[in-house]
Amino acid sequence: MDIPQIQALLPHRYPFLLLDRVVALEPGRQLQALKNVTINEPFFQGHFPGRPVMPGVLILEAMAQATGILAYRSAATPPDPAELYYLVGIDRARFKKPVGPGDQLQIHVELVRTLKQIWRFETRAEVAGVRVAEAAIMCAARRYDRD
Secondary structure, three states: OOHHHHHHHOOOOOOOOOOOEEEEEEOOOEEEEEEEOOOOOHHHHOOOOOOOOOOHHHHHHHHHHHHHHHHHHHOOOOOOOOEEEEEEEEEEEEEOOOOOOOOEEEEEEEEEEEEOOEEEEEEEEEEOOEEEEEEEEEEEEEEOOOO
């Protein structure tokens, strides 16, 4: 999946769309996505000057966005414009190594289970085959009022 295909599923846009490509997708099972980290990212201006590091919460957000794509592609129906896919829980989040400009974040997502419209995933992020972060992520699609 390329950017237009990703944007058809996720409501996120620049500067908060944190996925560049989905390279493998097996609905109901797993997904692999990429985020190319560049010095042009807006967060690098302040995190940290002289030693740019991608904030851990944004690595978690990239993994959460990848879970959204897997959930939408695994569901029996297409995304409903009156729903948003919300992050509802993060467990066992660990950061192993800093991520910086020039790195390619490889995101791996595995669907563990769904229960009452709550999706549970095991996720990990790697750079050049080295694990940099991992977390169990729970998400749910919920209707919202536009008013």
